[in-house]
Amino acid sequence: MKQLWQLFLAFAKVGVMTFGGGYAMIPILEREIVDNHGWATNEELMDYYAVGQCTPGVIAVNTATFIGYKTAGVPGGVIATLGVVFPSVVIITLIAGLITRFADIPAVKSAFAAVRVCVCVLIFNSVLKLWKGAVKDKAALVLFLAVFLLSVFFDISPIVFVLLCGAAGILFTKMGVRGK
Amino acid sequence: MIYLRLFWEFFKTGLFAVGGGLATLPFLDRMVETTGWFTHAQLADMIAVSESTPGPIGVNMATYVGYLTAGVPGSVIATLGLAAPSVIIILLIARALKAFRDNKYVDAAFYGLRPCSIGLIAAAGLLVVKIALFHFDAYKLSGALGDLFNWKAIALAALLLVLTRFVKPLKKLHPIFFILGSALVGVLFSF
Structure with a gap:
């Protein structure tokens, strides 16, 4: 019981101190x-993080579940996850409540109109950054362009693209076009 | 039953969003169209708030949508919905962690999933560009091309692009500084 509580607190700390995740x-x-807790070695931590990246979902949640599970079984996995999302739920709920209340004030509207411009630039920068790690050959470029253009011009669920691209990744690897 | 629907929408997001960070954005974008729970403009604001507050972006955005849709219970339910698939999948593969990571099919699938995730984020980003840098409504009314562009916004975007990409000491700054700076500019120049 004490250990579960420690897991919750430790991951709530991780949640509160992580800006942006990843x-x-x-x-x-x-x-x-x-x-602080010796629940994993540095090397194990990097392993968990790597697996967190290649399983679906939010990386922070995946990593929390892993470490929690390793430390205290299934309850540990669940509690660590609840810990890592807890600060977000509290902080965002408070802020969303405030923003909804003050959204009609002209100065707030102006501020958010400009912030949206900043969001465009931030998205652009993070796409460029991700690009370097993910689009390294022609086949990957084709997938990127196909997904980008199809989802701009057609009304298709992202789930469809995810399923098709996962299959395409396997197919391309089998065909040997990967890395060319 | 709004709570059930909320949980389900975010469960799907958690199950199919791959890659962390903004990976959930395309799914939220889709939610605007299929559920009408919030608008594209609100989605852009959520990104800004989620980037400038503690916590993983994906979780923050889920909480935000949940709150807008169904108040405080909504924010809890949306977040749990997002986290549930991760917890289930990780617990299932935890025993065979190494085998999973070294599996050549998993590796091959992710080779295809990474460019997919970026393509989806870029397409969703384009919608934010559309509402932030252009006045499509005004253009439709007047038909004058000059009305289409939001010049103040475009100037700010150009400035931010230069600051975040080319000015060395600023490149490493946390996004929160640019977000707050933009908010200030917005108020001063009445965007």
Whole structure:
């Protein structure tokens, strides 16, 4: 019981200190999980993180489930996950409530109109960054372009693209076009 | 039953969103069209709030949508819906962790999934560009090409692009500084 509580607290800390998720999370995980509690070694942590990236879902949640499970079984996995999402639920609910209340004030409207411009640039930058790691050959470029153009011009669920591209990845690898 | 629907929509998102960060964006974008729970403009605001508050972006956005759709219970349910597939999948493969990661089919599938995820995010980003940098409504009314462009917004976008990509000491700054700076510009120049 005490251990579950510790898991919840440790992952709530990780949640509260992670801005944006992904790589930003690693140094904080290292401090909480490896240094403070000894629940995993640095090497294991990187393994979990790697698997978190190649399973569906939010990486932070995947990593939390893994470490929680390894430390205290299935209840541990569930509790660690609840811990990592807890701060988001509290903070975002408060902020969303405030924003909904003040959304009609002209200054707030102006602020958000400009913030949306910033969001465009941030999305553009993160697409460029992801691009470097993911589009390394012609087949990957074809997949990127096909998904991008089809989803801009047609009303297709992203689930369809995910399923088809997973299959295409396997097919391309089998055909040997990967890496060319 | 709105709670059940909310849980289900986010369960699907958690099951198919691959790659972390903004990977859930295309799914939320789709939700705007299929459920009408929120608008594209609200989605753009959510990204800004989620990037400038603690917590993983995907979780923050789920909480936000949940709150807009069904209040405080909604924010809890949407978040649990998003996390549920991860928990189930991870618990299932936890015993065979190494085998899973080294499996050549998993590796091959992800080789196809990564460009897919970027394509989806880029397409969803284009919708934010459409509402942030252009005035399609005004253009439809007047038909004048000059009305189509939101010049102030385009100028700000150009400035931000230069600052975030080419100015060395600023490149590494956390997005929150650019978001807050933009908010200030928006108020000062009445966007």
